[in-house]
Amino acid sequence: MGYARTAMLMAAMTALFMGIGYVLAGSGGMVFALVAAAGMNAFSWWNSDKMVLRMHNARPVGGTDTHGLVRMVADLADAAGLPMPAVYVIDTPQPNAFATGRNPDNAAVAVTTGLLQQLSREEVAGVVAHELAHIRNRDTAIMTVTATFAGAITMLANFALFFGGRRDGGPGLLGSLALMFLAPLAAGLVQMAISRTREYAADRAGAEICGHPLWLADALERLQAGAARIDYDAAERNPATAHMFIVNPLHAHTRDALFATHPSTANRVAELRKMAGGASSSGVPRVRKEAARAPKSGPWG
Template sequence: MIMNTVKTTMLLAGLTALFVFIGGALGGQIGMIIAIVFALVMNMGAWWFSDSLALRMSGAREVTPEEAPELHEMVEVLSVRAELPKPRVYIIESETPNAFATGRSPEKGAVAVTTGIARLLTRDELAGVVAHELAHIKHRDTLISSIAATIAGAVTMIADMAMWSMIFSSFTGGNDEEEGGGLGEMVSGVLMMILAPIAAMIIQMAISRSREYLADAGGAQILGDPLPLASALEKLEWAAGRVPMQASPATSHLYIINPLVGGFSSLFRTHPQTEERIARLRAMAS
């Protein structure tokens, strides 16, 4: 867990350094300030409403202890172990077994599970999944994801500003050699505008994968046994390819297993390879 925390910190620092470098190279000081303000407003707004937006987009319905007594009891017991306030409990009407957690703070936490997950997993395996989601809430992963998205969004905005500035200059004739232009400078600027957002996205996805490893380890600690979560991940990965889920790309990163299965490059995956997650959990047990 310590190594993954260090890795997340280093990745955030690298993303910040990339932002400062790109901002200074392309947008200058004024452009950098404008971009970070816009990105901060948009992403912090998304973070503030993240719980309600994610639950609404996934079609989750809050259930009472009378409607789902066993699930509520499981969440309550594991929340006590995790030293967390009991989050709200939601059900998603979907045969695809999956689950996610959201909430901008532990006091605003929510755990949502699909109807299909209880049919596939044993009680211990479901407890491992719930513990994983509680670990996300405890680690404030929604906040960390928002910070990463803010910086990555700012990098993209600066690149966009520089692109439109270059286009405008080419039309007005303001980017000639007398003003310090030149073909080499233009080519390097274009490459930076293309590569900077890609680099920011790669770092952002790496942060997301690092948080999944942390949640796996944290969930195993909360439950007291890593093997039920390992077994659950194995079943969920198997089911994801056989029972497709109608999930939005905007919320797919929240789920314990990404429901949008496909040929993603490992650099652009929101989740680590499930086989690697299972191997790490089993290594914890041994």
């Protein structure tokens, strides 16, 4: 059901984009909008991972991996049936993480120093497994395309104000103003709906990859609490990347729930706890012992 809903939302985004092109310049404008979207998406497809990692000043984890993060990612990627992604760390006290890349062979997982300092090894494993689930489900590519569409729709809607659409039956001034405001709003809502749909799917798949739904449930609660009280300046400067993180890096109390890029953390945790309750009969696989090994208490780091 999640994939079907994502496909329908993507179709709606495409139709909205082409519809704005038609309003602006008739059938020729619709074709131009489609060609422009293809070009923009091709550029984003190849360069989105580098751009977003640069935006957040992510640095690759090298030989000084004192936390054993690379080994954990390797073990979990093996459990998920994925090639080893690149591993990055972001220097910020807010606990958070995201995955990026156009496909599993060109993927990266980035975690913040706040996550490594504040979460236990089990919780970090749950977070990493969630991000690997996004890579396996190819959500990173889907979200890149929808973000590009949303930006292009906003650009075209602004053109409607300046050019007024087709002379033979164009929207006029009032119609252009409505288009300028409503089209980006609709695109943003579709983008957020896709993001929320994919988060639930990644939670479930991540719990299966690490073998312990409660690891991820506990991590989500701690991540949400940290994101609500700790500023993340790079994310505030680049709000278009907020949907990529496991929890919203922007302060939730400043935004209406209608425009939330993520489903309610409480709802996500409840689903994971239900999953944990039925784990004994559902055959949830167990990750390798190397990845699961953790200290008895306290943060990892």
